[in-house]
Amino acid sequence: xxxxxxxxxxxxxxxxxxxxxxxxxxxxxxxxxxxxxxxxxxxxxxxxxxxxxxxxxxxxxxxxxxxxxxxxxxxxxxxxxxxxxxxxxxxxxxxxxxxxxxxxxxxxxxxxxxxxxxxxxxxxxxxxxxxxxxxxxxxxxxxxxxxxxxxxxxxxxxxxxxxxxxxxxxxxxxxxxxxxxxxxxxxxxxxxxxxxxxxxxxxxxxxxxxxxxxxxxxxxxxxxxxxxxxxxxxxxxxxxxxxxxxxxxxxxxxxxxxxxxxxxx
DNA sequence: ATGGTCGCGCAGCGA
Numbered sequence: 522x523x524x525x526x527x528x529x530x531x532x533x534x535x536x537x538x539x540x541x542x543x544x545x546x547x548x549x550x551x552x553x554x555x556x557x558x559x560x561x562x563x564x565x566x567x568x569x570x571x572x573x574x575x576x577x578x579x580x581x582x583x584x585x586x587x588x589x590x591x592x593x594x595x596x597x598x599x600x601x602x603x604x605x606x607x608x609x610x611x612x613x614x615x616x617x618x619x620x621x622x623x624x625x626x627x628x629x630x631x632x633x634x635x636x637x638x639x640x641x642x643x644x645x646x647x648x649x650x651x652x653x654x655x656x657x658x659x660x661x662x663x664x665x666x667x668x669x670x671x672x673x674x675x676x677x678x679x680x681x682x683x684x685x686x687x688x689x690x691x692x693x694x695x696x697x698x699x700x701x702x703x704x705x706x707x708x709x710x711x712x713x714x715x716x717x718x719x720x721x722x723x724x725x726x727x728x729x730x731x732x733x734x735x736x737x738x739x740x741x742x743x744x745x746x747x748x749x750x751x752x753x754x755x756x757x758x759x760x761x762x763x764x765x766x767x768x769x770x771x772x773x774x775x776x777x778x779x780x781x782x783x784x785x786x
Numbered sequence: 787a788t789g790g791t792c793g794c795g796c797a798g799c800g801a
Contacts (some may be wrong), residue, residue, distance in 0.1 A: 533801085534793055558801090560793070585794055633801060673801095727801085729790035771792075771801080 525595065525622065525753075526551045528776035529669035529742055530763075531630070531725070535559040535588070538770055539567060545763050546574055551776060552594050553621045555628035555669040559588035566590065581617040588614050589630050589670070595622035605659070608651045612644065616652070623781065624750070625660065629670035634691050642691065645673065649700035653707060662708025665753075665781075668745045671725075671772065674701050676711060679720035680740035692739060709745035712777045713757040724759050725772045733764055742775050753779040 528551040532538040535556060546554065559566070559582050566580040577597040582588025591597065598620040603609030609616050618627040631649060634642035652668070660666055674697045678684040687693050705711075713722075723738030732738060746754065756778040764773040 537793065558793095586800080635800085727790085728792045731790090768792095 523780075523782075524755075525553070525624070525779040525781065526776055527553045527624070527626070527667060527669065527744060527779060528774050529555040529557070529628070529671075529744055530774035531557040531671040531742060531770060531772035533558050533560075533770040533772065535561055535567070535590070536565070537768065539570070541763065541766075541769065543570070543574065545760070545774060546576075546592075549760065549774065549776065551592075551774075553624070553626055554592040554774075555626065556590040556592070557588075557628065557630040557671045558586075559590055560585055561588055579617055579619050582614050586613060587630055589617045589628040591617060591619050591621065591626055591628050593619065593621040593626070595624075597621060599625075604651050604655045606651075606655075608648075612648055615648070623665055624779075625664065625666040627666075627668040627670070629668060629672070631670065631672045631674070633673050634697070637689065637691050637694055646696055646700055649674075649697075650703075653700070653703045656704070656709075657707055662747045663749070664747065665749045666747045667712075667750055668704070668709060668743075670743070671741060672701065672743050673741055674698060675739045675741055676701055676714075676743070680723070682721070682723065682737045682739065692741060704745060708747050710748070710751040712744045712746045712750060712754050713740075713759070713775060715751060715754050716756050722759055723773075724775050726764060728771050742772055744775060744777050746777070750779060753781050753783050755780050755783065
């Protein structure tokens with residue numbers, strides 16, 4: 522297979538964002554695009570419009586909140602909804618996966634923990650734990666597998682616009698980062714960071730207060746991949762252009778470039 | 787100065 526472009530984007534309502542998604546697809550040409558916060562029911566998902574653009578898709582959503590999807594120009598097979606043990610249903614349509622060509626792709630929307638120490642914070646940690654247990658139990662880290670989505674965790678201080686101001690705040694606490702660390706110990710690598718080491722490379726900026734133009738953001742949208750994907754990865758981008766212009770999402774798309782003919786696997 | 791802006795859905799909550 523030739524180059525594969527694998528992307529993830531929290532669109533904050535696919536209904537409100539469809540024009541921007543179509544625009545982005547037309548110039549970025551991802552082979553696989555994971556979406557989060559579609560905020561729609563399955564029956565409203567614009568599968569036909571996406572098929573016209575050359576994408577098969579799977580969507581998992583039940584209404585006004587959450588909702589995840591995978592668009593693939595490399596095929597969709599072996600769809601899995603949720604964790605398979607009902608845990609996802611309680612937290613609401615936050616994980617879906619499919620075989621896209623030779624890669625098992627997950628699209629995930631990790632719960633927002635709101636205030637540190639709140640019940641929502643612990644539910645977020647539990648959800649990340651469920652993700653790790655599901656991967657360890659059902660999947661093989663030696664295979665080509667990617668977990669893409671909005672993790673609501675900034676992996677390290679480079680990923681926060683003002684680490685001093687965020688000390689102890691949600692998205693950066695040790696337990697949240699430890700939960701990402703467990704995914705790393707299982708075998709997932711933060712593919713964006715393989716070829717982009719600088720700070721200030723954010724994927725989300727608050728709508729309020731002109732945060733985007735003040736470069737006040739965080740990198741919380743991640744593409745995690747197993748060792749084979751890490752060996753294939755040649756480049757990565759965050760497309761800040763998509764955060765500009767009319768009716769943008771508060772997140773920008775993140776994309777990695779994979780060359781399955783490259784590296785040792 | 788505890789604000790600010792979105793989306794959903796039609797009040798006020800969640801992010």
